[in-house]
Amino acid sequence: xxxxxxxxxxxxxxxxxxxxxxxxxxxxxxxxxxxxxxxxxxxxxxxxxxxxxxxxxxxxxxxxxxxxxxxxxxxxxxxxxxxxxxxxxxxxxxxxxxxxxxxxxxxxxxxxxxxxxxxxxxxxxxxxxxxxxxxxxxxxxxxxxxxxxxxxxxxxxxxxxxxxxxxxxxxxxxxxxxxxxxxxxxxxxxxxxxxxxxxxxxxxxxxxxxxxxxxxx
Amino acid sequence: xxxxxxxxxxxxxxxxxxxxxxxxxxxxxxxxxxxxxxxxxxxxxxxxxxxxxxxxxxxxxxxxxxxxxxxxxxxxxxxxxxxxxxxxxxxxxxxxxxxxxxxxxxxxxxxxxxxxxxxxxxxxxxxxxxxxxxxxxxxxxxxxxxxxxxxxxxxxxxxxxxxxxxxxxxxxxxxxxxxxxxxxxxxxxxxxxxxxxxxxxxxxxxxxxxxxxxxxx
DNA sequence: AATTATTTTTAGATATGTCTAAAAAAAATA
DNA sequence: TATTTTTTTTAGACATATCTAAAAATAATT
Numbered sequence: 001x002x003x004x005x006x007x008x009x010x011x012x013x014x015x016x017x018x019x020x021x022x023x024x025x026x027x028x029x030x031x032x033x034x035x036x037x038x039x040x041x042x043x044x045x046x047x048x049x050x051x052x053x054x055x056x057x058x059x060x061x062x063x064x065x066x067x068x069x070x071x072x073x074x075x076x077x078x079x080x081x082x083x084x085x086x087x088x089x090x091x092x093x094x095x096x097x098x099x100x101x102x103x104x105x106x107x108x109x110x111x112x113x114x115x116x117x118x119x120x121x122x123x124x125x126x127x128x129x130x131x132x133x134x135x136x137x138x139x140x141x142x143x144x145x146x147x148x149x150x151x152x153x154x155x156x157x158x159x160x161x162x163x164x165x166x167x168x169x170x171x172x173x174x175x176x177x178x179x180x181x182x183x184x185x186x187x188x189x190x191x192x193x194x195x196x197x198x199x200x201x202x203x204x205x206x207x208x209x210x211x212x213x214x215x216x217x
Numbered sequence: 218x219x220x221x222x223x224x225x226x227x228x229x230x231x232x233x234x235x236x237x238x239x240x241x242x243x244x245x246x247x248x249x250x251x252x253x254x255x256x257x258x259x260x261x262x263x264x265x266x267x268x269x270x271x272x273x274x275x276x277x278x279x280x281x282x283x284x285x286x287x288x289x290x291x292x293x294x295x296x297x298x299x300x301x302x303x304x305x306x307x308x309x310x311x312x313x314x315x316x317x318x319x320x321x322x323x324x325x326x327x328x329x330x331x332x333x334x335x336x337x338x339x340x341x342x343x344x345x346x347x348x349x350x351x352x353x354x355x356x357x358x359x360x361x362x363x364x365x366x367x368x369x370x371x372x373x374x375x376x377x378x379x380x381x382x383x384x385x386x387x388x389x390x391x392x393x394x395x396x397x398x399x400x401x402x403x404x405x406x407x408x409x410x411x412x413x414x415x416x417x418x419x420x421x422x423x424x425x426x427x428x429x430x431x432x433x434x
Numbered sequence: 435a436a437t438t439a440t441t442t443t444t445a446g447a448t449a450t451g452t453c454t455a456a457a458a459a460a461a462a463t464a
Numbered sequence: 465t466a467t468t469t470t471t472t473t474t475a476g477a478c479a480t481a482t483c484t485a486a487a488a489a490t491a492a493t494t
Contacts, residue, residue, distance in 0.1 A: 089331035
């Protein structure tokens with residue numbers, strides 16, 4: 001069994017590799033976890049001793065297959081709990097993260113399999129992130145950033161990169177939700193902001209910063 | 218916020234007072250929590266400093282109203298989660314305790330209120346224990362031990378004192394469940410074992426030890 | 435290539451929660 | 465009441481996970 005802290009490190013390492021496909025540095029982990037590099041080094045030794053990561057001093061880190069499996073199971077639990085909170089307990093998508101951060105560490109195979117079943121084996125969580133199945137397999141959507149679309153092109157909103165509650169509430173307010181059809185009607189060169197139409201009904205302007213965090217597929 | 222360890226101590230102290238109405242000693246807590254008296258003393262100081270218990274050296278311990286409220290909320294969460302596992306996730310009553318021990322420490326008011334609502338505000342958990350409401354109020358059933366019933370008297374099985382999985386599975390096997398009508402048809406003087414009829418259908422013998430752990434109301 | 439800057443690791447400290455062994459207090463017994 | 469036994473507390477140690485400050489290694493720059 002792994003400690004809560006160990007689980008959080010594995011998850012952070014997994015997510016860093018998911019983003020950049022670069023080697024994962026001590027400092028990157030420290031920043032992602034809001035802790036100090038020296039604490040990270042200590043933990044890397046521990047995880048290495050447990051054969052959850054490959055670690056050579058000064059050389060960065062990657063998950064072993066055991067470590068990756070473990071990380072995927074934590075992510076599976078996190079995303080299933082988020083889905084449960086939204087679908088069964090009327091949570092909004094901006095409220096689920098903090099609670100799921102706690103629930104993801106609950107240890108019970110039966111519990112998570114039953115939650116999965118109750119939700120009818122969802123493939124994606126409320127933010128559009130894929131949910132690993134019980135074997136750790138993940139279904140990837142081919143998506144691009146809304147900020148990368150050309151004028152006149154359109155697609156379906158499939159996910160968000162930023163999970164910050166204030167960002168999510170902003171999307172709610174503007175009527176931007178997963179499943180919406182978004183068409184880029186204009187691109188303002190000056191600040192790269194976009195004029196978009198949502199479901200062919202509503203037009204609005206969004207900043208480049210916002211567009212960078214919306215996934216279109 | 219209280220640590221996991223602090224929460225477990227508060228719960229243990231609450232439950233000890235619930236059983237015997239006697240002052241709660243350091244050793245009693247140590248035994249209940251399977252730890253050493255010295256560890257208990259350390260924690261009692263901590264809880265006392267947080268104004269969760271009244272503690273004077275060598276004089277035993279009792280919860281402050283703050284401490285009792287906190288304990289009740291932990292017990293509320295534990296019992297609601299047990300109910301959730303049984304009613305929504307097909308857990309058996311002998312499987313729920315270990316998982317609920319983890320879930321009871323999840324911190325989210327909205328989460329527990331929504332679970333309560335989803336279950337339609339149950340008053341008792343799968344073992345017949347009362348579930349404190351969101352204000353900490355508890356509905357007490359007036360029950361007696363099956364071992365205390367006289368010959369020919371009967372009642373409804375309302376709860377169990379022992380939550381040990383092997384005891385609960387034994388009850389399942391014999392068809393003894395909450396809600397059953399149990400009549401004492403004979404008392405064997407030699408070992409105080411009972412002959413009982415269950416729902417006027419089935420007759421069986423149970424030991425005094427078993428009867429001591431069945432609550433009738 | 436030598437120097438400077440940055441990153442990473444080590445060394446030693448701190449806080450939490452636990453333990454053993456010894457001391458102190460309370461309770462039981464003679 | 466004095467003595468013995470039991471209970472409780474204290475003192476000091478240990479493990480986990482964190483931190484700061486300094487040292488070591490690597491990377492960047494002149």
